[in-house]
Amino acid sequence: MVAASSDLVPHPLDPLSQAEIQSAIDLVKKAHGELFFNVVSLHEPRKAEMTKWLEDPSAPRPTRIADVVVIAPGGKVYDALVDLASNTITKWELLDGLQPIITMEELTAVEHVCRKDPKVIEQCEISGIAKEDMHKVYCDPWTIGFDERHGNKVRLQQALMYYRPNVDDCQYQYPLDFCPIYDGEKKEIIYIDIPKVRRPLSKAEPVNYHPAAVEKVGGYRNNLKPINITQPEGVSFSVTGREVEWQNWKFHIGFNYREGIVLNNITYNDKGNVRPIFYRLSLAEMVVPYGNPEHPHQRKHAFDLGEYGAGYMTNSLALGCDCKGSIHYLDAEFPTRAGGVRTIKNAICIHEEDAGILFKHTDFRDESVIVTRARKLIVQQIFTAANYEYAIQWIFHQDGTIQPEIKLTGILNTYSMDPDEDTKGWGTQVYPGVNAHNHQHLFCLRIDANVDGPNNTVFMADAVPSEAPVGSPENYYGNAFFAKRTKFSTVGESATDYDGATSRTWDICNTNKLHPYSKKPTSYKLVSREVAKLLPKEGSLVWKRAGFARHTVHVTKYRDDELWPAGRHVPQTSGEPSLGLPEWMGDGTESIDNTDVVLWHTFGVTHIPAPEDFPVMPVEPITLLLRPRNFFSNNPVMDVPPSFCSTPSQVAANGAGVTDATDKLSKLAFTNGNGCCTNGTNGTHATNGTS
Amino acid sequence: MVAASSDLVPHPLDPLSQAEIQSAIDLVKKAHGELFFNVVSLHEPRKAEMTKWLEDPSAPRPTRIADVVVIAPGGKVYDALVDLASNTITKWELLDGLQPIITMEELTAVEHVCRKDPKVIEQCEISGIAKEDMHKVYCDPWTIGFDERHGNKVRLQQALMYYRPNVDDCQYQYPLDFCPIYDGEKKEIIYIDIPKVRRPLSKAEPVNYHPAAVEKVGGYRNNLKPINITQPEGVSFSVTGREVEWQNWKFHIGFNYREGIVLNNITYNDKGNVRPIFYRLSLAEMVVPYGNPEHPHQRKHAFDLGEYGAGYMTNSLALGCDCKGSIHYLDAEFPTRAGGVRTIKNAICIHEEDAGILFKHTDFRDESVIVTRARKLIVQQIFTAANYEYAIQWIFHQDGTIQPEIKLTGILNTYSMDPDEDTKGWGTQVYPGVNAHNHQHLFCLRIDANVDGPNNTVFMADAVPSEAPVGSPENYYGNAFFAKRTKFSTVGESATDYDGATSRTWDICNTNKLHPYSKKPTSYKLVSREVAKLLPKEGSLVWKRAGFARHTVHVTKYRDDELWPAGRHVPQTSGEPSLGLPEWMGDGTESIDNTDVVLWHTFGVTHIPAPEDFPVMPVEPITLLLRPRNFFSNNPVMDVPPSFCSTPSQVAANGAGVTDATDKLSKLAFTNGNGCCTNGTNGTHATNGTS
Ligand SMILES: [Co+2]
Ligand SMILES: [Co+2]
The missing domain is CATH 2.70.98.20 (Copper amine oxidase, catalytic domain)
Known part of the structure; x- marks a missing residue:
């Protein structure tokens, strides 16, 4: 099988190419100046149009349209559509009270701001981190979820704070107890949530999974032999x-x-x-969602x-x-x-x-x-x-x-x-000083x-007993059960x-x-x-x-x-x-x-x-x-070549004509000669396996 | 790794060897004459004794004892124990109203008896099978389950009847509607359950999965390339x-x-x-259990x-x-x-x-x-x-x-x-004339x-919300949940x-x-x-x-x-x-x-x-x-050698010192030159994957 050329006209459902993304961006920039591009993605063809084209390739080919979301200076958010064939902006809509997706670039900005923010530095000092160690402070930038004190007009993130004694340590072992809130427009920390009861930085020894750490506690296990998986004749797709x-x-x-x-x-x-x-x-x-009710953990639900x-x-x-x-x-x-x-x-x-x-x-x-x-x-x-x-x-x-x-x-x-803190069941101490919340x-x-x-049409199917009681003529031995189907x-x-009690499924x-046989709808x-x-x-x-x-x-x-x-x-x-x-x-x-x-x-x-x-x-x-x-007329894989097949007539003929396509590369784990493999000779399907 | 010799003294939990089985049989035969042996199997060491020996190999080695179940002439059933060290029968107990496990030999006998039984032949004729075609009649011998008409004093099987037009056909496509009951002691059919409404033998074309049948409808698919799995350096166990x-x-x-x-x-x-x-x-x-309440299908619960x-x-x-x-x-x-x-x-x-x-x-x-x-x-x-x-x-x-x-x-x-029969929901017509019961x-x-x-100690664990209502101080945002543990x-x-509603598990x-960290019991x-x-x-x-x-x-x-x-x-x-x-x-x-x-x-x-x-x-x-x-102090597999590992300090040093043990036999599915694999070059962990 070969993969064909990809420099054809794109399929209507192909993601936007590099050129298409750039062209949409250029057009929007030309019309509206410098903006931040949060989304430039395929606006998928309307299903009616797409279906027509799929059914009849001579029908009009769905055009390529870019779905664009931008943030303009001042934090204004716009939803836009760009028709890539005609190179025109067909939609340009200001959004109110909605924040678009947070990009990787927005996320990675937060840590740098935190490290320089005086109030964050102050909190780090309270936690036991020296000023000059601020480069050892890390944050996982999270969406704020929703915080009613801050609403949705300002673009926010919350900074979950950590520390690494050494750059290669796992910071999740050294969580800090306060939580700065970051304004993405201003690029600054606007608030810090500080718990009433403070928890100082953990002093526990680091536990790490990188090679130097593993070597320190005995090194890697050396008893895994390679398993090779190859397809010398190529793939089947x-x-x-x-x-x-x-x-x-x-x-x-x-x-x-x-x-x-x-x-x-x-x-x-x-x-x-x-x-x-x-x-x-x-x-x-x-x-x-995280299950700790203590503020501000309710915000953790990504x-x-x-x-x-x-x-x-x-x-x-x-x-x-x-x-x-x-x-x-x-x-x-x-x-x-x-x-x-x-x-x-x-x-x-x-x-x-x-x-x-x-x-x-x-x-x-x-x-x-x-x-x-x-x-x-x-x-x-x-x-x-x-x-x-x-x-x-x-x-x-x-x-x-x-x-x-x-x-x-x-x-x-x-x-x-x-x-010695009580997690109150909302989390587990997985390492000294480390609470992992439910x-x-x-x-x-x-x-x-x-x-x-x-x-x-969708049905719900429940496996249930017959309603007729044990001993009744309809269910004398009490064994009757069926799939109860409920149409939506x-x-x-x-x-x-x-x-779970009815092993519920949906059809x-x-x-x-x-x-044709079961008289049930295909499903x-x-x-x-x-x-x-x-x-x-x-x-x-x-x-x-x-x-x-x-x-x-x-x-x-x-x-x-x-x-x-x-x-x-x-x-x-x-x-x-x-x-x-x-x-x-x-x-x-x-x-x-x-x-x-x-x-x-x-x-x-x-x-x-x-x-x-x-x-x-x-x-x-x-x-x-x-x-x-009830979709296929019967088992749809009977034409997959068997590894081994013998029919009764072939067995009666002492195995003449059996299909034997067993994998010849498979081997016994242990070769003869070490006393084990009196048990290890190969069984065979062609004759009765018992002797 | 090599497998060591197996001709040592057996482990106390090893199954009985050929010699041990034979020796138990010989001893029982000598004492009680000709019998049918339904079971000759390891009588496992008492746990107290076994545990002592496991803890201290100098403790007495648990002796080898055979658990024997026989049927004597007249259908009498005995439970016996044979001490293989002393070669003595230490238990010989007549059972009343109990039938031992049915052996393969007992099962295979039934079909032959059915084919020769005049009443079965008569029923086959009623179903549309000629006398001379009785070799095309098959039965799946099943335990009778329990039939109150016949009790448990007589050793019985029920014969689920089928037909094969041709010896290589799938008989499950041609079920017969009556059910003979077989007496294992007398080796004869003692009763036949016959439904009130008769269903003649299906005349549908056979559907088969053997090669000749597959070839007839287009043959095997030929688009599967081999996947080779090899361990050239041996296995890891x-x-x-x-x-x-x-x-x-x-x-x-x-x-x-x-x-x-x-x-x-x-x-x-x-x-x-x-x-x-x-x-x-x-x-x-x-x-x-099968879910069709119509007699005698209640007996189908193997x-x-x-x-x-x-x-x-x-x-x-x-x-x-x-x-x-x-x-x-x-x-x-x-x-x-x-x-x-x-x-x-x-x-x-x-x-x-x-x-x-x-x-x-x-x-x-x-x-x-x-x-x-x-x-x-x-x-x-x-x-x-x-x-x-x-x-x-x-x-x-x-x-x-x-x-x-x-x-x-x-x-x-x-x-x-x-x-055209209504399955009443107790089964599905999976092929014309074939009802597969729930x-x-x-x-x-x-x-x-x-x-x-x-x-x-066993506990039940249910993931449940806090009982405190939304808006209450204990659960203001309503997100609190925990694992409720119930001790048995x-x-x-x-x-x-x-x-299912609580994703219940048991510890x-x-x-x-x-x-030491979670303070929860190891489990x-x-x-x-x-x-x-x-x-x-x-x-x-x-x-x-x-x-x-x-x-x-x-x-x-x-x-x-x-x-x-x-x-x-x-x-x-x-x-x-x-x-x-x-x-x-x-x-x-x-x-x-x-x-x-x-x-x-x-x-x-x-x-x-x-x-x-x-x-x-x-x-x-x-x-x-x-x-x-809560069993291991932490992740117990950190010492499994990684395929690839780079630490922050190694990334900062442009990849110097990274661990790269990726599987070098893995390959791109399609080679360059066919226009596809501009997309197909290998990603690498050592540098930032985005460009
Ligand atoms: Co998780
Ligand atoms: Co099944």
Whole structure:
């Protein structure tokens, strides 16, 4: 397979190229002078227009439009659209009381200001840090969330303060107890939140994970032998521009500052019939509420996508390190604040992995058997949100399943504590003087469904016992159970929570197309078990701001530009009114029966920290499945070549004609001659394994 | 690493060797004449004795004792013990109203009897099968479960009937509608359950997954390039007898007819301190209830371990097929019914896999970064329970996590239906004429805990909001939440269910040992989200027989021989009284506070079939975690060599001194020259990834 040229006309859903970004910037600058560019990103084609073009390439090609957000001198914020074909600004709108996404450049400015601010220096001295050690003071700049004392007219950040005895130390081990507030327009500290009870800088010995520190306590383990993964004949996927084809799947990979990876036009070639499944899939928002009620910790509830951007924070990935095997990478291009363009090399990686057994069955009568191995295709990005890292994997399986998986790693957000202080259960002392507060990682998966076409209906499915009592004629032995299906006719009905007791799932159905055998609608089933409930209470600040997190599932009717469920501009929103999804749901009466729908799924974990998570966290994965049910006529992977297959007639013929394509590179772990491998000879499927 | 000799004196927990099995059989035969041997298996050493020997190898070595179950002529069943050192029968006990496990030989006998039975032939003719086609009639022999008409004095099986038009066809596509009952003593059919409404044999075209069938409909896909996985320098684990050491883990692998893999004496070497974690881990039982209330389908609720044995049904695994890479295998030895010994080659496989990223963190200030890759060790068996296959993986992670994972594949149990018949929601038509009934796969994980010693206490942990209302001084912004911990003081208190709303977990704690930083007891946390509730109702036949499945968790005080929670002899139990766990729980008042405890965890899925599952099911995985929490002083894997590490001081020095151990065999998927890989050059961690 070869990847084709990328110097074609861009696909309408391709991110803006370097040239396109620059051209939009130049045009805006020409019209409005010097500005800060917070966003210059693809304004996605209207779905109606896009769908026409997808169905008929001779239809007008959707034009390239740039979505631009700028901050003008004086802090005025404008939303703009630039038509790149005609080179015209088609929208220029002043926003009131809204703050655009915070860029990396805005974030990194805060630490430098803090170090020079006399009041911060004073607080550092109170904590026990000498003036001349201010270069050892660090801050993680966070959005302020919402602070009612400061509102949303002034562009603010809060500075979570830390110290490093040595430049290579982990500062999260030395948190400081005060919190400066930074004005991004003035570039100065306007306020400092200081707790009533002061906690001096920790004097504990540093714990670090860098080589010098590891060497000091005994060095690295030397008992890991290499595992080599190679594809000498190349990979099994092809890439044309940003369109990937693999194992009947075809999809386009978009990428934006906000959501990072966006998967578009996901189709599955079902025996020659190219069937649409999802129009657009992305992580659309997330929120990380912290559970310590003491002021000002309520401000710690990051909307990492809406406030900082999974695209803006994405890592440049390295071959053989973040990814192993045969990898294809895609870069990302973003504006700089001043109006240039920056490139993140290898922002996305794409590769295949062996995925164990795809299916197996042995007939116990004669040990005739089939074993077929599975593959998966992984499209991945990793982003760093200050202390935390999130590896986002979109995993495609051969059987039609799509598995979004998120791996949490990085470092806990920490706060200072006195060695004998009671954490009151709001956090855990993970190291002397280090309090890691309880928090949640809640993600919102946006599923723009297209199951066999745009008109879909969502049902809730609960596995429940029959209502008939034990001993009744309908359920004499009491074993009856079934899947109770509840149709969501309106937006209001769709706001539903996970129910572990019924193993609740949700089906995105095309009720216009029944399966020929089961007579059930063709569908994709959302199977998601890591679905921590939003723990901040109803009416709380987080509850108001993160409307999407109130329920596990919400369904809305599709409308262009309803992409991000905490609103288009998230920083410093008060939650009054709640922006995004709660607005779009309206009074809940809108019909979502057999129409173009979007399913919003909130999932994630509650994280009660433990010392094992510190000073750096071993990966914790969160996963869910989108599974075809009543979609394919039967098992869609029977044509994947088996590793081994023998039929009853072949077994009867002493193995003549069996299919043997076992991997010949696999080896016994231990060679003969050391006395172990009397047990180690190879079993064989061709004959009865018992003797 | 080399595997040492296995011809040492056996470890006290090693399964009986071929010679030991034979010697027990010979002794019993000599004393009691010709018998059928259903079980000849290791009678595990008493824990007190075993623990003494583990702690002090100069203590008396636990002797080898065989646990023997036989059926004598006339159907009399005896439980026996044979002391292999003294060659004496130390127990010989006649059982009343109990049936021992059904062997493979007993199972395979049924089909042959069915084919010759005149009444079965008559029923086949009614179904539309000619007398001369009886060799095309097949049956899956199942335990009868419990049928009140037949009780438990007579040893019975039920024969689920199928037909194959051709010997290589999948018989599950051609189910027959009647069900013969087989007497294992008489070796004859004693009754046939015949439905009131008859369903003739399906005339649908066969759907098959063997090569000839695939070739007929277009052939195999030819677009999968090989993925090679090799370990040229060998594996990173060592095996001494049946003891495995890998990445600070050490454990013994037992294996028996019933549970299959048993993991013993699991310890973790924590910086030189060998800490016990689990005394014994196994899948101890399972039940697969079917949800169709129509007679005789209530009998379909297989206890695959107790009634057939995960050991007895285990597959002989093949290199490069079931397992890929560098594999070590262990065989299994079992008695034959007549009193010989059979060997299952490669009953267990052990291998390492790359496991993606272990941890990663980038400092956004300077892009100093660490990326460390993870490994996992997998101990696996696969067993075939008639139509279904279960791949049982015990996955060890470097960070102290143990992850039992079960992969379901194989074929749905099916029943016949008329093409236009209403399944009433109790099943799905997965192919014309094929009704796959709703069912559950519920597994019971037995955790014999030993967290820093035998005296442990179990707590339930629920993530809940503070009770203080929004606006109150204690919870002004409403964001407060914490982990509510409930101690189980008595057996009765421990019977608890999963609660998805609180992301409920269970902690196995050593309350005698507090973590130096968190001040919480050292613990292992059970994190399990696939926890379908038992759907057969309270008081139902399944509920009575599968007492372990009534709740997600039960905890009992450890007692020798309390191993299998549906009882020692499961076939044909009535559930009155409920055997096993309900007996051991007694009146629930026994204290389980700070003592030797066993946690019984029931987990699994409800399976509402869909056509995608037919004629063979793509793997569906079920997984859970046992995670160290407050157990290690901090992240225990910081000494795993990183793939790449740069510190702030190294970044400041332009990369001098960075650790670069990236995998040099990884490659770009597409080479330069085809126009694609302007995007495909390798990112690098050493410099800022943005440009
Ligand atoms: Co966390
Ligand atoms: Co199933």
